[in-house]
Every structure is written in structure tokens, then in C-alpha cells.
Amino acid sequence: MSANPRIADYAINEQFINRWSPRAFTAEPISEATLLSFLEAARWAPSAYNSQPWRFLYARRDTAHWERYLDLLVPFNRSWAQQASALVLIISKTTFAAPGTHEEKPALWHTFDTGSAWGHLALQASISGWHTHGMAGFDQALARETLKIPEGYELHAMVAIGKLGDKASLDEALQAREVPSPRRPLSELAAEGDFSL
Numbered sequence: 001m002s003a004n005p006r007i008a009d010y011a012i013n014e015q016f017i018n019r020w021s022p023r024a025f026t027a028e029p030i031s032e033a034t035l036l037s038f039l040e041a042a043r044w045a046p047s048a049y050n051s052q053p054w055r056f057l058y059a060r061r062d063t064a065h066w067e068r069y070l071d072l073l074v075p076f077n078r079s080w081a082q083q084a085s086a087l088v089l090i091i092s093k094t095t096f097a098a099p100g101t102h103e104e105k106p107a108l109w110h111t112f113d114t115g116s117a118w119g120h121l122a123l124q125a126s127i128s129g130w131h132t133h134g135m136a137g138f139d140q141a142l143a144r145e146t147l148k149i150p151e152g153y154e155l156h157a158m159v160a161i162g163k164l165g166d167k168a169s170l171d172e173a174l175q176a177r178e179v180p181s182p183r184r185p186l187s188e189l190a191a192e193g194d195f196s197l
């Protein structure tokens with residue numbers, strides 16, 4: 001691991017290492033058009049059969065939905081995400097009809113595809129000067145009930161979106177974690193030919 005945790009081993013566009021997930025946000029409002037531009041980037045992700053299984057539910061701060069969404073988070077995540085500008089719940093449709101058919105079948109790749117869409121969202125937000133922070137820490141059953149999500153959709157993650165705030169707003173333990181994180185070397189993750197990782 002290099003001293004600077006965000007030096008790429010191979011040449012890549014800097015957008016990939018500029019994106020990171022802070023917890024200090026400025027609590028400023030976000031326009032719906034700005035938020036939708038991040039979801040627009042997600043919309044253009046690739047998916048099996050171009051089935052586009054991803055769905056996004058969102059709340060912006062200073063709207064009637066904001067507290068309802070905050071209430072879905074575990075207390076730790078709520079403690080910092082309440083300073084974000086928007087919360088997005090990412091879900092996906094678990095079945096699809098193959099092109100030329102009307103029969104719904106299990107969409108075996110809906111999670112893979114939706115992860116790709118989340119990646120687009122996060123990168124577009126970062127390119128636009130915003131930050132995202134994915135969260136598994138929320139009450140899935142409560143979210144399904146509160147937001148009236150029907151059967152046939154799987155819940156994945158909440159995403160806090162905001163402008164980078166002053167880390168002094170966080171407690172000391174969180175301040176220490178308010179830095180871009182490193183990655184495993186590519187040699188531990190990729191092998192030519194047979195599995196050797």
C-alpha cells in the first residue's frame with residue numbers, strides 16, 4: 001500500500017480516485033434538477049438484456065419526505081447523514097421480460113446491473129462537485145412499508161448526497177475516518193488465466 005492511499009497503480013482517469021465517501025456535509029439544499037442529473041447518469045448504465053432493473057426513490061432536505069427518509073437510517077448513519085442534501089434509496093426489480101416476450105422471469109443479474117447504476121450515480125455526483133455516501137445501515141422492512149415498495153423489488157442501499165462539509169462538525173472518532181480510503185493492490189484482485197487469488 002503506498003503512503004498516499006489514492007495513487008493508482010495504472011493510469012486511469014482521475015475521476016475514479018477523486019470520488020470518496022465523506023460524512024461531513026454542509027446541509028445545503030439541492031435542486032431537483034441537480035439530483036436528477038445524477039440519476040440520469042445512473043440511467044445510462046449497462047444491464048443484462050438492457051432490462052434496466054434499477055429504481056430510485058429519493059427525498060431532498062427541506063421537503064416533506066426528508067424526515068421520513070432519515071427515520072429509515074440506523075442511528076449511526078442518521079447522526080451524520082442528517083447534514084446531507086438528499087437521500088436516495090436504490091432498489092431493483094427482480095424479474096424481467098426478455099425482448100419479444102411478455103413473460104416475467106427471474107432477473108438473475110438485477111443486483112449486478114444496479115450496482116453498475118449506483119457507480120454511475122456516484123461518479124457523476126463527484127464530477128459535478130458533490131459527494132455521495134452509500135449506506136447499508138437502514139431498516140429494510142420499515143423502508144418497504146413506509147415507502148410502499150411492492151413485492152418483486154429488492155432493496156439495496158441508501159445513498160446520502162451532499163456538499164463536503166467541515167470535518168470539525170463530526171465527533172473525534174469520525175474525524176479520523178474522514179479521508180479517502182486506500183484499495184488492495186490490483187495483483188490481489190485480478191489474475192490472468194486460472195484462479196490464483
Ligand SMILES: Cc1cc2nc3c(=O)[nH]c(=O)nc-3n(C[C@H](O)[C@H](O)[C@H](O)COP(=O)(O)O)c2cc1C
Pocket residue numbers: 019020021022077133134135136137138157179180181
Ligand atoms: C453498499 C454500501 C453500503 C455502505 N454502508 C455504509 C454504512 O451503512 N455506513 C457508513 O458509514 N458507510 C457505508 N458505506 C461506505 C463504505 O464504507 C465506503 O464506500 C468504503 O469504505 C470505501 O470508501 P470510499 O467510498 O470513500 O472510496 C457503504 C458503502 C456501500 C457501497
